[in-house]
Amino acid sequence: METDKHYFFEGLFIIVFSISAAILAVWLGSPGFHDDILYSIHFPDSVSGVTVGDPVTFRGVDVGNVKSIGFDPDDTRLVIVDVRLRKNAPVKTDTKASLAMKGFTGVVTIELNGGNPAAQTLLAVTPAGKIPNIPSEKTGLQTMLDELPKVIEKFSSIENQAKKVVTNVGELTNKVKDNPSLLLRRPEPKK
Numbered sequence: 001m002e003t004d005k006h007y008f009f010e011g012l013f014i015i016v017f018s019i020s021a022a023i024l025a026v027w028l029g030s031p032g033f034h035d036d037i038l039y040s041i042h043f044p045d046s047v048s049g050v051t052v053g054d055p056v057t058f059r060g061v062d063v064g065n066v067k068s069i070g071f072d073p074d075d076t077r078l079v080i081v082d083v084r085l086r087k088n089a090p091v092k093t094d095t096k097a098s099l100a101m102k103g104f105t106g107v108v109t110i111e112l113n114g115g116n117p118a119a120q121t122l123l124a125v126t127p128a129g130k131i132p133n134i135p136s137e138k139t140g141l142q143t144m145l146d147e148l149p150k151v152i153e154k155f156s157s158i159e160n161q162a163k164k165v166v167t168n169v170g171e172l173t174n175k176v177k178d179n180p181s182l183l184l185r186r187p188e189p190k191k
Contacts, residue, residue: 049108
């Protein structure tokens with residue numbers, strides 16, 4: 001009888017331990033908090049480098065992560081990035097989202113900026129049942145990439161001018177080598 005009681009408690013311990021371990025694994029594995037708020041951001045530019053699960057920061061402070069990335073079904077030129085942000089994230093009506101380069105590693109993150117303390121929260125002005133939309137703004141990174149072809153064109157024209165100067169100097173040097181008396185001639189005064 002004593003052995004049956006021992007096996008019963010041993011089995012009960014294993015069952016309780018297994019259930020507790022499963023609950024702990026689910027709790028630790030769940031992304032984010034349960035009171036996180038889903039926001040949507042429409043980007044007109046490429047979001048290359050952003051992946052699901054990447055952090056979203058507000059002025060450098062981690063406030064959430066990227067939940068999904070897809071195309072806007074109404075306008076395929078826009079990319080919709082759904083982000084899950086903490087309830088206490090200060091997302092106001094004047095908050096803007098942009099893509100930012102994190103260091104020199106090439107990792108792209110979503111950075112939120114703005115948020116005048118006097119402005120209303122975006123969640124408060126969004127109708128019930130709709131996902132709040134954080135407007136995006138062109139980033140310094142994107143502006144720089146847009147200007148890159150113009151800069152390359154300017155460098156190309158400078159290179160062409162430098163080649164012309166070098167060619168002219170080379171031709172002049174050859175003429176002087178062939179006829180050193182050119183150096184001794186005085187230019188005639190202009191009248």
